[in-house]
Amino acid sequence: MSTASMSVPSGSARGASAPVLEVQDLRVQFRTGSGLVNAVNGVSYTVSEGETVAILGESGSGKSVSAQAIMGILDMPPAEITSGRIMFEGRDLLTASAEEQRKVRGPGISMIFQDALSSLNPVYSVGFQIGEMFRAHRGTSRKDAKKLAIELMDRVRIPAAAQRVDDYPHQFSGGMRQRVMIAMAIALDPRILIADEPTTALDVTVQAQVMDLLKDLQRDTGMGLVLITHDLGVVNEVADNVAVMYAGRIVERGTVDDVFGNPAHPYTEGLMASIPMLEAKGGRLQPIGGQPPNLSSIPSGCPFHPRCPKRRLGADAPPGRHCAEDVPPLRLVVPGREAACHYSEEVLGV
Amino acid sequence: MSDITDAAAAPRPAAAPGEVLLDVKDLKKHFPLTQGIVFKRTVGHVRAVDGVNLTLRRGETLGLVGESGCGKSTVSKLLVALEKPTSGQILYKGDDVAKMGGRALKQYRREVQIIFQDPYASLNPRMTVGDIVAEGWSVHADIAPRKGRLQRTQELMERVGLNPDFVNRYPHQFSGGQRQRIGIARALALQPEIIVCDEPVSALDVSVQAQVVNLLEDLQDDFGLSYLFIAHDLSVVRHISDRVAVMYLGSVVEEGTDAQVYTAASHPYTQALLSSVPVHEPHLRGLKERILLEGDVPSPANPPSGCRFRTRCWKAQDICATEAPALVDRGQGHPSACHFAEARTVVPTEA
Numbered sequence: 001m002s003t004a005s006m007s008v009p010s011g012s013a014r015g016a017s018a019p020v021l022e023v024q025d026l027r028v029q030f031r032t033g034s035g036l037v038n039a040v041n042g043v044s045y046t047v048s049e050g051e052t053v054a055i056l057g058e059s060g061s062g063k064s065v066s067a068q069a070i071m072g073i074l075d076m077p078p079a080e081i082t083s084g085r086i087m088f089e090g091r092d093l094l095t096a097s098a099e100e101q102r103k104v105r106g107p108g109i110s111m112i113f114q115d116a117l118s119s120l121n122p123v124y125s126v127g128f129q130i131g132e133m134f135r136a137h138r139g140t141s142r143k144d145a146k147k148l149a150i151e152l153m154d155r156v157r158i159p160a161a162a163q164r165v166d167d168y169p170h171q172f173s174g175g176m177r178q179r180v181m182i183a184m185a186i187a188l189d190p191r192i193l194i195a196d197e198p199t200t201a202l203d204v205t206v207q208a209q210v211m212d213l214l215k216d217l218q219r220d221t222g223m224g225l226v227l228i229t230h231d232l233g234v235v236n237e238v239a240d241n242v243a244v245m246y247a248g249r250i251v252e253r254g255t256v257d258d259v260f261g262n263p264a265h266p267y268t269e270g271l272m273a274s275i276p277m278l279e280a281k282g283g284r285l286q287p288i289g290g291q292p293p294n295l296s297s298i299p300s301g302c303p304f305h306p307r308c309p310k311r312r313l314g315a316d317a318p319p320g321r322h323c324a325e326d327v328p329p330l331r332l333v334v335p336g337r338e339a340a341c342h343y344s345e346e347v348l349g350v
Numbered sequence: 351m352s353d354i355t356d357a358a359a360a361p362r363p364a365a366a367p368g369e370v371l372l373d374v375k376d377l378k379k380h381f382p383l384t385q386g387i388v389f390k391r392t393v394g395h396v397r398a399v400d401g402v403n404l405t406l407r408r409g410e411t412l413g414l415v416g417e418s419g420c421g422k423s424t425v426s427k428l429l430v431a432l433e434k435p436t437s438g439q440i441l442y443k444g445d446d447v448a449k450m451g452g453r454a455l456k457q458y459r460r461e462v463q464i465i466f467q468d469p470y471a472s473l474n475p476r477m478t479v480g481d482i483v484a485e486g487w488s489v490h491a492d493i494a495p496r497k498g499r500l501q502r503t504q505e506l507m508e509r510v511g512l513n514p515d516f517v518n519r520y521p522h523q524f525s526g527g528q529r530q531r532i533g534i535a536r537a538l539a540l541q542p543e544i545i546v547c548d549e550p551v552s553a554l555d556v557s558v559q560a561q562v563v564n565l566l567e568d569l570q571d572d573f574g575l576s577y578l579f580i581a582h583d584l585s586v587v588r589h590i591s592d593r594v595a596v597m598y599l600g601s602v603v604e605e606g607t608d609a610q611v612y613t614a615a616s617h618p619y620t621q622a623l624l625s626s627v628p629v630h631e632p633h634l635r636g637l638k639e640r641i642l643l644e645g646d647v648p649s650p651a652n653p654p655s656g657c658r659f660r661t662r663c664w665k666a667q668d669i670c671a672t673e674a675p676a677l678v679d680r681g682q683g684h685p686s687a688c689h690f691a692e693a694r695t696v697v698p699t700e701a
Contacts, residue, residue: 203417208626233628274560276589287560
């Protein structure tokens with residue numbers, strides 16, 4: 001609640017401005033030797049100026065693939081975007097020409113990744129790589145680009161930026177490398193920053209520094225932030241809104257307070273019950289049974305039904321709400337909250 | 351699996367007063383830094399572990415937390431005798447492991463087993479699950495008679511929640527959580543006293559992580575195991591541990607019961623660490639004290655003089671640079687290696 005500085009301005013921005021980024025019914029498949037893998041199965045979300053949207057999911061839930069589709073960095077083939085639209089400032093990026101897409105990537109939308117070391121080129125200095133953004137997109141001279149790179153390194157709080165601008169990625173620690181990535185990503189003042197597990201490889205004390213930096217930069221620039229993560233704690237501390245993904249679908253969406261405070265989908269509820277608490281010893285953990293689904297053979301009906309403690313099958317289920325047969329659509333359950341469960345009202349207790 | 355409710359009601363016994371199994375005294379491991387290819391010169395040492403004291407009693411879980419590079423994994427390797435200590439002692443039931451040889455060392459290695467973090471890299475991809483679990487018996491043949499080994503393997507698989515019919519499958523046919531169960535079955539096969547769990551759930555998804563944590567707790571109750579549970583996730587460590595030791599740059603900075611360390615942290619590093627962990631309950635957001643540490647962990651090849659943490663500490667004074675603080679009780683009820691130890695509640699306690 002005390003992060004009011006975060007949630008209040010974005011809350012008002014959401015009402016006032018049209019979304020900057022709009023993903024509509026995105027579907028991505030991979031053709032592999034062992035069959036068709038349905039990684040993303042109809043994902044829609046919007047991001048407004050200054051808003052932080054968290055995409056929460058476990059490995060294989062399709063959270064990273066959907067972001068890669070937005071950036072246009074999916075390897076196609078084997079990947080194939082089978083349907084959907086990605087609207088950025090009113091234009092569909094999926095039908096845009098390569099040249100138009102290139103103009104959006106960087107100044108419009110940029111992205112940072114989990115593994116900063118493998119995302120940076122080991123044979124160029126960090127200053128050169130940050131400056132490349134200005135040289136490639138704005139035709140800035142090498143000398144000026146280096147100056148701008150130093151300014152950016154200062155902005156992402158890399159100590160002694162002017163001395164370190166000619167250092168190479170291996171000379172930086174993990175947290176500092178992620179700052180270099182962030183500097184590259186914000187170089188051209190993007191309207192949307194996609195952060196794909198930005199702190200997963202970092203220690204908690206460094207994670208706190210990096211998340212703090214991202215929040216401050218967002219406050220200064222008003223960019224929208226898409227935070228892809230599996231960490232419920234990070235979502236809770238940073239995001240305004242959250243979309244929970246499972247088997248390539250969004251199963252629940254709403255404000256973080258609502259979704260985490262009182263889940264409307266049994267999967268979200270299961271996640272909350274399966275993580276231990278920091279503030280108390282707690283009783284026995286209540287894990288979600290079974291394993292996440294294989295994306296090449298997603299269960300029929302609700303993809304979560306084989307693991308769901310609240311499923312209704314056979315004669316127990318009213319017509320049209322049979323968990324193993326009828327796919328639950330993502331629907332409005334109570335104002336401001338959508339969930340893809342036939343029995344969300346019961347889960348919520350309304 | 352069905353006793354979830356009554357198990358949740360009764361908290362696990364805290365710090366059972368069992369006999370001391372492991373007594374680690376001033377353990378040090380320095381790795382040489384060399385230069386040159388033909389004529390190697392030692393140019394320095396990485397002080398990965400630099401004076402660690404720990405005790406592990408029968409039936410208890412000792413949690414060891416710290417950030418990457420603090421030496422916690424080196425401690426685990428030293429404990430299972432995969433590395434030889436530079437100095438210091440590991441006493442197992444009173445005997446110095448470094449002085450063990452032959453039969454005694456073989457016995458020690460059977461009784462102290464390890465589970466690794468990476469369930470992909472720690473299983474041989476060319477061996478079937480049955481062979482992996484049973485491999486230890488080819489060295490310790492007295493544990494399982496040759497005849498009943500297949501049956502014994504399948505019993506173990508069933509015990510850790512794997513389908514015993516999968517005994518002839520290969521590791522790649524299992525998911526991450528299932529592979530970690532294979533690793534647990536392999537450790538159990540030799541009827542150990544102690545299992546060193548080196549980040550056993552860090553690579554797993556949250557929903558699967560809870561399954562493995564519960565399995566480890568059940569096995570401890572059934573077989574009277576003692577765990578040294580090494581992890582960087584402070585919530586998981588609190589959940590499973592009776593006592594917790596916090597490591598920074600090669601040494602333990604604070605030690606106590608889970609309640610002492612988490613609700614009355616007295617070392618500034620522990621406080622900063624706790625403050626950095628994001629909590630997942632919306633009603634606790636922002637209630638935690640914010641302590642943001644500056645900078646990075648110094649290199650263990652060239653650690654700061656005196657207190658290791660002083661370069662990032664907001665309490666640091668002149669004495670911190672000259673005198674290394676000992677890990678002793680400074681009136682907080684539990685040991686803390688800080689000259690200015692002072693209990694502080696960083697994490698809000700739930701009413």
